[in-house]
Amino acid sequence: MDAQIRIRNAGKVFRALGKEVEALRDITVDIPNGQFACLLGPSGCGKSTLLNAVAGFSLPTSGSVEVDGRPVEGPGPDRGMVFQEYALFPWMTVEQNIAFGLEIRKSPAAEIREKASSLLAMLNLSEFRDRYPKDLSGGMRQRVAIARVLALDSRILLMDEPFGALDALTRHNLQDELLRIWEAFRKTILFVTHSIEESIFLADRILVMTYRPGTIKRDIVVTLHRPRDPGDPGFNELKRELTQLVMEEQRRHERDEVLCAAR
């Protein structure tokens, strides 16, 4: 099978201040082309660590990560990343932010303009093209960040709790929009969240992680028809199952913290 993201026995140990933290242990996952996969787990279970290993920001200390058959050695525009903190460049206008990746690639100016315009239109940002990020709401900023990585035309999108800081309504709109984009472009998406509903609403497949060391606790394929309805019985059954799994890890996390505090 030709998996686009291939993670083999990946482990990550952080060494800081003489202490060792084993954030990931023996993770083996294949994510095929075009799949929408969610990493789900409580805070601190290593979701970002795993995503950063795929993005190439921080390589695993054991095992391997391959993308399109080549080992990941560093970050690159073939794996566009959307951060929870938006990470827009505040000194660039909306349009300049979106065009930046294409300028780095030295695309012709006319092509950059055309691409930026169509992305602005697709994400309902056209009237904000000359604004600076400081003048935008959180939802608008995240739209710009999504447009910025879409401009790269990468086949893989990595998203680290991209909607975590947004209010419920904005979050819901952006989830819809992301699905629309995913359906239009059939990107491979690896999406980190700790919201169970969000993962059921979006994903083809949910990878539930354990807390410290982070491993894959359960690999669940979601077969519900889209658009998914939180009132649907299948939705709720899955939600109960996932809640159970996440709560177990959450409790381990809390016990861990109590032990740490007691020491």
Added chain:
Amino acid sequence: MTSGTGWSERLSGFLRGAAVPAVVIAVWQILSMMGYVNPQILPAPSAVLVRWYQYLAPIEAYDPSKSGYVAWLLSGELLADAYASLYRVVVGFLIGAGLALPLGLAMGATERVYKLLDPLVQILRPIPPIAYIPLSILWFGLGNPPAIFLISIGAFFPVLMNTISGVRHVDGIYIRAARNLGAGRATMFLRVILPAATPYILTGARIGVGTAFIVVIVSEMIAVNNGLGFRILEAREFFWSDKIIAGMLSIGLLGLGIDTGMERLNAHLLKWHRGIES
């Protein structure tokens, strides 16, 4: 910006702001007229004003065969002094900041360069520019060169220190986002690190200009024979206290003008920045 407010509001705002200075000046004038203060120690405001006008006005009568009308109008001593001081500030600042900026960028961006040069910077930085006066005269004699040397030292360190910390404090998330988009070293530096550091650099430039302005006045009292600093010291030799005060007020106005100019420049360059309203 006040562009949205009407002229009547602006007028009343101005009147409120002018109330306290007006009272102070009035009391000062009355005390002087009643003879309570020795005019050699503290002249009346009216005397300062007259002197200020004389200082500003052309010295010679208008003669069309010698110069044009505008040139004649601008030929007074005050404007020549202000121009001389401003010239020194600008040239000294450009030299000091022009050396500090690339050095600061290099020190901020490269750990090796930082480790190499930081000890020297730490030793030299606490020396006040004024302490360089003897050396500057020894090296450059009298005239503009030692003055400009002192001013550039005054501007150098604030710009250097702020540039270093601006580059070092660039938020890692911007670096990560740019690397993800494929930015190489040159693009990273020019399009990400440099703009991210500009708020710090401009703060440094503003402090640097302020220091340059202090140093220009001191250096003019020592090394040259024109400029606002020279003029007020010269006035003291003749016991022209009214001219001293007129000169001081001119220095204040020039300083205010420079600072306002810097603020405008800041607002223009940082229109993207959160702290600044558009």
